[in-house]
Amino acid sequence: MTETLLKGFKEFCADAYDSESNVMGKLVEGGQHPEYFIISCIDSRSNPGTIFRPAPGTFMAYKAIGAIVRPYQKGTALAAALQFALHHVNVRKIILLGHTRCGAINALVDNVDDPDIAGFIDVAQTALSKARSECGPTPDREELQHRVEEQLVMLSLKNLETYPSVAPLLEDGSLEIVPWLFELETGTLKKFAPETQTFSPVPGQTEHKHYRRTTARN
Ligand SMILES: [Zn+2]
DSSP: OOHHHHHHHHHHHIIIIISTTOHHHHHHHHOOOOSEEEEEOSOTTSOHHHHTOOOTTSEEEEEOGGGOOOOOOTTOHHHHHHHHHHHTSOOOEEEEEEESSOHHHHHHHTTOOOHHHHHHHGGGHHHHHHHHHHHOSSOOHHHHHHHHHHHHHHHHHHHHTTOTTTHHHHHTTOOEEEEEEEETTTTEEEEEETTTTEEEEOTTOOOOOOOOOOSSOO
16 A cells, blocks of 8 residues: 555655765764755646655755645644744745646535535635636636636735745845746746746746646646
8 A cells, every 4th residue: 555655755865865965964964054944736637756856864854735725823833844944944035836727726616515625715815816817717728727726826926925934034135035836737947036026937937838638637
């Protein structure tokens, strides 16, 4: 049942403990100094541990369905994680990683009748409203979905800036937040520019085949 994971774990250990680089040994002895704190969705296809091919110790991770950052509230998992990362480990770059074809955004657009999911994603209703007003009265479903994906990154960015662990560091210019959107269907990473309110591909990427959904929505 867990063979796939154990096979990967053995390969990881061979590389990280037994190879000449001994990367885990160094991280245990010298402690961690991760460069990034990455907020991402739970989706199995947009896992930063997979898509960025990082070495151990590269980033700290927080996951929430839809990569949704809710407004600050004391005592939440994200508030504690950010406080620890920024003020105890001294991470100075936050990556906010949204993605396309997101199940949470499907659920939001389709007004899913599931209290546990709706109760969390409801905070993103303003992203849906803005996307609807961008798309007009009879929106194409795909276009609406895409607009919500973008609006959700913008909303989460705004919410993130209100966290007490984040705001002062932004103010003194010592913290950078990088809002990215990973397009699953094209293998493209896009960056949101708050100055122009637009998403554009991060420079230096090559083009790949464009895949379209052929089966279930998620
Ligand atoms: Zn997702």
